Amino acid sequence: MSPLQVQHLREATPGCQSGIVHFNHAGASLPSQATLDAIIDQLQREARDGPMEAGEQGAVLVEKARRAAGQLLNAPASSIAFASSGSTAWSMAFQALGPWQPGDRILVGRHEWGGNLASMELAVQAGARVEVIPCDASGAACPVALEAMLDAKVKLIDLTWLPANGGLINPAQAIGDVARRHTIPYFIDAGQAVGQLPVDVQALQCDVLKSAGRKHLRGPRGTALLYIRPEFLQHLNPAQRDVFSAPWTAEGFDLRNDARRFETSEVSFALLAGLGNALHEINQLGIERVWQRVLQTSARIREALRQIPGISLHDLGNTHSGLIAFNLAGWDSFELKQCLGSKRINIGANGVAYTPLDMQARGLTSIARISVSPLNTDDEIELLVKALRELKG
Structure with a gap:
């Protein structure tokens, strides 16, 4: 991406005009003004015409969002469902796999998202076992093992492709x-992947993939x-199930034959209008252009951090994402996150609960996390590095 393209992106993003330096895109990124406008337009339509009456236009916007999601993932629009959170989406798909039987085995990467592990507890209570796929020498999940x-x-x-606690990119394909x-059924948690790097579900050969809208997609x-x-x-x-996911037919209630069997009749058309934008x-x-920018920016930050005494990086794998x-x-x-926040610099911080298997295996009790986007600039990197140097003690 050229400096002019980055400038245009920033000019179209209110958060970039606020004086805050945002390096927490893996937690939630900054939406554009057009995304905010799409949300507000639908809310105003509901206020003006009536919430139910405005649903007709809202449904049109949802289908536009569905087609855009299919384009991004190289998937048919009919294979896309929307949910209120990535954890909700994953849990609904997981629970729909049942019933679980004693002796059933669930194989996960060591870097599995804690929310997914929590959802597996019902299967464990039914007698299933959760087992960890061994890592290779780089720390990534090993296909041979x-x-x-x-x-x-x-x-x-089940694989968490890009874990929440570092720059690892697991070999999902x-x-x-x-x-x-x-x-064997294959689920991918792509919460930190979609919107950051290219995601082709045909190449990945996955049966289920989920991602949140608020992270690298810059949605609400x-x-x-x-x-x-x-x-x-x-x-x-x-x-x-409800009257949307399992509509009434002459033979009775019948599940939809597309991904919308995981949706409900009550949704926020306004939020999905924003996500569609x-x-x-x-x-x-x-997305290729986004990914190259993320790689370049995160590489500069990693190199700068290596020059600061007292900083230890926790990357695994051979190629690293924009999560540092x-x-x-x-x-x-x-406390570091809070202190930087007081200086108007946003970063993230994660405890053991986010990635419990990996954090415990590596003896980590918490990590600070910088996560980048094409919105970040060299000037922002300098401000971040300067602040960390001042705090190193």
């Missing part, structure tokens, strides 16, 4: 090759994407 674990009892392979070869909070491979839909029996913007910008996990000697991660 995974294949050696497989037997008839394995009912699911190689894991997908193993899953498809053995015809309270939105998420759920992809279901069309051929896999018949294996998912959602427990939550954010999806349109990233498709227009080009670190600790500063003498500082609690959450």
Whole structure:
């Protein structure tokens, strides 16, 4: 991306005009003014015409968002559902896989998102076992080790592609090759991937993939994407149903034959209008261009951090994402986040609960996290690095 393109992006983003330096895009990024306008326009339409009456136009906007999501993921629009959060989307798909039986095995990467592990507890209570795929020498989930674990009892392979606690990029496509070869259901948590790097569900060979709208997509909070491979839909029996997901027919209530079987009749058309605009913007910008900018920016920050005494980086893997996990000697991660916030510099901080298996395996109690976007500039990097140097003690 050229400096002029970055400037245009920033000029179209109110948060970039506020004087705050935002390096917490993995928590929630900054929406554009056009995304805010799309939300407000639908709210005004509801206030003017009546909320139910404005639903007709709202439904049109939702379908535009669905097509834009399909374009971004290289998926048919009919394979996309919307939810209120990434965790909700993943949990609905997981619960629809049941019923779970004693002895069933669920294989996960060591870096699994804590919310997904929490959702697995009902399966564990039914007698299923959650087992960890061994890591390779770089710390990534190992496809070869995974294949050696497989037997008839394995009912699911689940991978958090880009973990919340660092720059690791797990080999999602190689894991997908193993899953498809053995015809085992394969779920991907792409919460930190969608909107940051190219995501092609056909190449990944996944059955289910989810992501939040508020992170790298720059959409509003309270939105998420759920992809279901069309051929896999018949294996998912959602427990939550209503007149939208299971409409009445002459034969009775019948589940929809597309991903909308995971949606409900009550949604926020305003929020999904905003998400649709954010999806349109990233498709227009080009995800390859976004990814190259993220790689360049995060590489500069990593190099600068290595020059600061007392900072330890916690990257795993061979290629790193725009999530930079670190600790500063003498500082609690959450206190560091708060202190930088008082200087109008936003970063993130995660505890063990976010990625419990990996944090415990590496003896980490918390990490501070810088996460970048194409919106970030060299001047912002200098402000961040200067602040950290002043705090190193």
